[in-house]
Amino acid sequence: MTIESGLKKVAEGREAEMFAWEDGKVLRLLRPGFNPATLDAEVRALELAHRNGLPVPRPGERISIDGREGVVLERIEGTDLLTELGRAPWTVFRSARMCGSVHAQMHGCRVDDSGFPELKNRLERHLSSPLVPPALAEIASKRLDSLPGGDALCHGDFHPANVMRAPRGAVVIDWPNATRGAPEADVARTLLLLGAGEPATYTPVMRVLTKTGRSLFIWLYVGSYKRARPLDKAEVRRWALPVAVARLSEDIEQERPRLLSRIEKLRASS
Known part of the structure; x- marks a missing residue:
């Protein structure tokens, strides 16, 4: 089979493309x-x-097409929360609370597998990137x-574009950056993405919405998370600097x- 043989693309991201597959599933390639x-x-x-x-989407078999590796996944019918916010900004209340609740649920999952990627090790690799200024890398390291460390399941890229509202409720997608580690580090990454992130797929309208709605979304997200499980905000702040500096490697x-400005503020307050 080749991609040109009739696979229908249904979505795409920076790392992978999604194609319709048989039996109501999708192929992430x-x-x-x-x-x-x-x-x-x-x-x-x-x-x-x-x-x-x-x-999460139920994973299925591995597939190789045209020399590209993929996996068959359960197809989730619904809309990601970022797209939903772009169309209907008033959904910010339920969307942010949904994100906080499901993120807290995720962090209640313990990873006993010692071979699972470690969050701290991954951050250290990002800090060693030539894209990160050496002086900042040293401070962050x-x-x-x-x-x-920690043993909680951490998503590594948790934000509204990776949470879908489906008929069965929230579904978290896009897991290639998953690690085991401290929940506060994963929350720090989410707060960074909500506060400084700017995905390339943003339309001008969505950029305006994020500028006006970031603070409200963050407040609602954190409140919802804390209602589901404890969150040490001081510990989240300690993680904020290495997480932000590591983001430069992307x-x-x-x-x-905006990211460099945020890093300077974190340095000044630490």
Whole structure:
């Protein structure tokens, strides 16, 4: 089988494309050049999450097409919360609360597998990237060394675009960055994405909405999370600096000025 043989693309992201598959499923196919190990990690995380009753697409068989690796997944009918917010900004209240609740549920899942990727190790690799200024990398690494590990299931890229509202409720998608680690680190990453993130797929209207709605969404998200499980906000703040500096390794040009400004504020307050 080849992609040209009739596969219908239904969605796409930076790392992978999604194609309609048989029996109401979808095929997530890595783009050329991306390491298949990321797919292995995603399948492993999905299997773990599914076993623990978390709302995720059920993973299926592995597929290789045109030299590209993929996995068949349960097809989730619905809309991601970021798109929903762009169409109907008044949904911010239920969307933010949904995000907080499901993120807290995720962090209640313990990862006993010692071979599962470690959050601190992944951050350290990002900090060693040539895209990260050495002076900032050194400061962030020192902070990271002082922070604890953990065994909670962490998504690594949890934000409204990766939460879908489906008939069965919230469903969390896009798991290639999953690790085990401290929940506060995963929350710090989410707060960074909500406060400084600027996905390339944003339309001008959605950029305006995010500028006016970021603070409200964050407040609602944190409140919902804390109602579901404890959250040490001081510990989240300690994680904020290494998480923000590590984000520089992702080389997202449109958010870099805001990100650097945020890093300087974090340095000044630490």
